[in-house]
Structure formats: C-alpha cells, structure tokens
Amino acid sequence: MLLTLDLNDPRPLHEQVSAAIKRAITTGDVTPGDRLPPARDLAAALGVNANTVLRSLRELRDEGLLEFRRGRGVSVLRRPDGRAALRTRVRDLLDEAAQYGVGPEDVLAIVKELMEESP
Template sequence: MLLSLDLHDQRPLHEQAADAIRRAIADGEVEPGERLPPARDLAVALEINANTVLRALRELRAEGLLEFRRGRGVTVLRRPDPKAGLRQKLRELLAEAERHGYRPDDVIEWIKEAE
C-alpha cells in the first residue's frame, strides 16, 4: 500500500493520514476483509508519529470502514462511499457558513458562481 502526505496541506496530520488510507481502500489497494499493515509500519511509510496514525485509524473505525481486533490487527470492513464523505463535508461547510451569518442559499450562489 503506497501512502503519502502533502507537505503543503494545512490540515492536521491525522486527517491527512485518514484521507490517504481512505483513498487506498477506495482505490482497491486494500480490499474489504484484508488487514492493514501495523500502525507503526504505516507511520514509517507516512513519516509521521504512530500515535497520529492510530488517531487516523480510530477515525476510520468510527466511519465504519475499519474493524479493530485484538491480536488480529485492523481489518478493512468496506469501501468508503464517496457521496457520504462529500455530504459530511457539505454539512460542515453549511455549519461554518451559518456561524458566520450566511444562509444555505448564499452557499448555493457561491457554488453557482464557481462553475
């Protein structure tokens, strides 16, 4: 499994790591039912701390993509649904816009302008 992070990305490393693993699963580099390499190996490949990788793995477990089994490692349960991820980001965008006093209609207009 070939993983890498973008050094210019401003997001937290655990989010970047989760995205890299999510992409590898979506691209079929690791199939449902297969085990992921140990967190330490993933950390070496990504050149980040193992605790950061563990945080990313816990995030993916919360999404229902991974299963942790004592003594058996981390197993891929399913491929990610790209629409689900986009919907989550959309909810976050709308919540952020609302915190700044904007309405969903404002966001829709911005999207139309960006086309």
C-alpha cells in the same frame, strides 16, 4: 499499500492520514477483508508519529470502515459510501486548489468546462 502525504497540506496530519487510507480503500488498493500494516509501519512509511496514525485508524473505525481485532490487527470492514468518498476527494481538490490560489468558483467553472467537453 502506498500512502503519501502532502507537506503543504494545511489540514492536521491525522486528517491527512485518514484521507489517504480512505483513498486507498475507495480506489481498491485495499479491499474489504484486507489487513492494514501495523500502525508503526504506516507511521514510519509516512514519516509521522505512530499516535497520529492510531488516531486516524480510530476515526476510521468509528466511521465503520475499519475493524480492530485483538491479535489480528486492523482490517478493512467496508468501502466508504460513494458520495462520502467523493465529498472527501472534492474537499481535497478544493484544498489543493487553494494552495494554487484558485477559489471554489474557479474550480466549479473548470468542472463545468470539463462536463461540456465530455460526451
């Protein structure tokens, strides 16, 4: 499971980690039933504190996406709701657009342009 964080992202690290894990589940890199690497390994790979990863995992568990099992680690329970997943991706897009100085209205205009180009 390859996760990356954007160092320029203004969101707290635990939110970025949660979004990265959700993305991995949504895109099928990790599927329901798969076990996630230990929090320490994820933290080392991402260059963050293990407590940051644990906070993210707990939030995703509370959302019903992950399951904690003593002695078996953390497993993916289900995929996120498609609409909720899209909301997360759009939020990420808006955050990235803001880093480039592009406002929400401009992003919407780009989406409309692309919709008109699509068959």
